[in-house]
Amino acid sequence: MTAGTQRDAVGLQSADRVLRVLELIGASPAGVTAAEVSDHLGITVSTSYRLLGTLERQDYIAHQASEHRYILGRTVDALGRALQHQLVVTQEVRATMRTLMTDAAAPAYLTVFRGDDIAVAHIEESAEHPRITQLHVGFAEASHTTAFGKLMLATKDDAALDTYLERHGLRALTPRSVTDAVKLREQLDEVRSQQLAIEVDEYTPQLACIAAPVKVKSGATIGAISVSVNTKDFSARSYELERTVRRGAWQVSAQLARG
């Protein structure tokens, strides 16, 4: 409120500002007025109108003349969909994951690997099968403690893994997290041979996770399908879960190839 929200701002001034206006509008469910933009960013009204005009011309925002408010527009929608598409989240894939959740009686996750990052692209959960509380759609860390993370690391060769390790280290999230590089490499070899990753109590106590790779036509692994269950269920159901998850990952890969 009021002036002086000068941020760490380094970047092109007007570009920075236009992006910040977008975020401001996104953060306001009912949209914003030009006046709100000006005092929120600490700029004059004229400048606000110039920024808003630029955004409007490109359809990033729409002007509700009746309410004097600016709201998000179709280009934002298009970008969001483009991202969803880049992340493999189609209606069809959602439906497949819903079936998977039901079959496995457990929440289902789709993760996509982007360099060293892992994007949690979609989560299918329900009241009966709630997600891991800590995990949300977005970017995930601590790859060495999650099933899909191990799958991602398993795509790397030795040199790339070295680079990754020295950049990120092996932090323990629970007593059972693997923090020894040698041990991890052994695990990754197993992951490669089984084309499946399993993690028990390494990310969250009492929670186990099982992940199978999603692949493109060429055979490269680009992500994972996984489910999480609590540890005591896991031991009884592991074989069934394995089959179910493998099937889900296969179906998603096939849809990806067709799509």
Add this chain to the structure above:
Amino acid sequence: MTAGTQRDAVGLQSADRVLRVLELIGASPAGVTAAEVSDHLGITVSTSYRLLGTLERQDYIAHQASEHRYILGRTVDALGRALQHQLVVTQEVRATMRTLMTDAAAPAYLTVFRGDDIAVAHIEESAEHPRITQLHVGFAEASHTTAFGKLMLATKDDAALDTYLERHGLRALTPRSVTDAVKLREQLDEVRSQQLAIEVDEYTPQLACIAAPVKVKSGATIGAISVSVNTKDFSARSYELERTVRRGAWQVSAQLARG
């Protein structure tokens, strides 16, 4: 400078450019390189890096160092979700619409009114129940020929309707489209009294549509739930469809109030 291939471009230069970079990246499934940005926008590499840097700092894009490519980042995802949320499209609403589609054996639409515009926020369809081909997620026109459009117009008072009509007119899309303002006003009165809008062959020949209002707690109508069927099915099933659509709209309104 040099010979610019500058288009319609009016707006703040660097702001314009940064937005265009975003779109470019969105349009390229695999992401883009800095070099691609420069020749595509006809700017120097240094400028490209400055733009990309600005976007990256705000997490609109992410840099895949290994591949030298820039891809869409988490802020775009956040904006997309914000828009979806503004448009009432939650997981829960999706599930409700899926049930509606199954119950009605017809594709289901969620539309949200934004001033004079109508945003088609979500479509539930399946292979057995494909959508109206002309209709896609985005903004819809010709409100007087669609069921949800009539619902939107019915929220207006006489003066506001006048304004709308003189701005948009009443174009005929089919022989059965209503083009007479008096007739339309009568229809809208009926819509208000029944809290339901029906359209038969007015938007597309052989296609009928039925829509019920989605309301917020205060009672204001902010959108509609609708289904479409072909005209000959409609006459036989109209009462059943009416009940089903009303139920769906009610459920969505309730979820909106709770959510």
Add this chain to the structure above:
DNA sequence: CGTGCTTTCGCACCATGCGCGAAACGGTGC
């Protein structure tokens, strides 16, 4: 140790975007 790429940096110029102020709209009240 060169070659070709991406990426960062410094510099000097001047177009560009800025704040300021005024004015044209568009409602609402009286």
Add this chain to the structure above:
DNA sequence: GCACCGTTTCGCGCATGGTGCGAAAGCACG
């Protein structure tokens, strides 16, 4: 009708921010 809001558009002159250019730092490959 007029006078008082708020929103929105416009014009102007200044200096600052953004530009292209060029060079250099990284980095991978051979």
